[in-house]
Amino acid sequence: MNYPVSEITDKKLPLLELVLADSSIVENICEQTSFTDRIRVFMEFIQAVTREEQAVPEFIDYSVKKIYTHKGNITIKELAEDTGYSDRYLRRKFEEFIGMKPKLFCQIVRVQNSLQTLMYRRDFHLMDVLDELGYYDQSHFIGEFKRFNMLPPSQLKKLLVNEAYDIGGIV
Template identity: 35%
Template sequence: MITGSYFFNPIQPEMEAHCPIYMEFKPKCTKSQDVSLFYQFKTDKNSSGELSVIPDGCIDLLFSCDPSDPFAIIATSPEERCFYQFKPNIVHFGVRLYPEQTSIMFKCSIKEIIQQKQIPLFDVLDGYYSLFEDFYTCTTFNERIVWFKNFLKKQPLQAYFNQNIIHFCLNKIYETEGLVHIKQLASETGYSARYIQKKFEDQIGFSPKQFSQIVRLQYTVNKLLNMPHRLNDIIDSQGYYDEAHFYKGFKKYMTVTPKQYRLIFNE
């Protein structure tokens, strides 16, 4: 998401690595630039259908592309790496929304949705059953992308009084790669730390500290997989005191060490 001059590109590397068919499209511009990614994947017919998901702070809308077995769910960012269950040998279409998205209004707070992890999409959306029916007229990845973009265009604009505060704070979190303290956010916005925390929990679903840690983890994972021989650079840039501190912090959210996580992609 472009907020000011900073960019957040949340990733789910294991999904791409472990699905027999995976494709994605990153939009240049959608309504309010609320969509991070469109993606489509097929689960392995010989597997349990489990896919590992890491914290990314985002909201995913997931649709089964099989009209004989239709479902749509909303899946939120876990607080630590975990496994989500999917039926094997099924094609799924996904839309990853940025945490600050305002295009879709849900019936309950984002915090409540996050507590549930995965829930049927229409439990939190009103009057969208025709949306689900229209989805099955699409047969290709590109058609599904166009279908969802058209859906977004029909949504009324949402006015959020506190959105400028949220965007400013998110911009600082992205700018520092998750290494900003809530006291700094309070000082620079002129609002109390307690006020900022409440607005974050209402609109993002996480506290500023939790979300900052997720952003820091995303940057760390990205660098770990793309800079395999520069561990000291990762430790320094992500604000870890030393290698032990890095390993402990990484395992807290990923359930495995950095070395073990790299090996997952070499199996």
């Protein structure tokens, strides 16, 4: 790729400018009939390119796995102590290889886990999510949730339930 991950995160770039190698990726994407298939083709391409070009350091890979294991409820200080690197170095390398700061990555993982709970658990109680994912209070959770989903959890749950009934599914 022409750019490191940290320079393309949250940016709009023409795909052909982004990639050096195979320009047929655009054709391959366009040939797909569904959005899901287009995403799959793009992800396979990006994974192959990034695997070839830039090996992620083991401590960054370990940190990402640790964040997922803790459902995003881990501090950068804990990660630094666990990996043996300084907070500053870990943050810098994490951003270089992952494309975002580790704190933001943790927040995204926490919100993804809360969204999964909201979507798939019938016995969903807000206090369960707060406790399980380490939110300080309800307003902190709702604020972070809205930041990434544009809606508070209760409205999103209603929207998902209504949409599932509209297409014949059951939530």
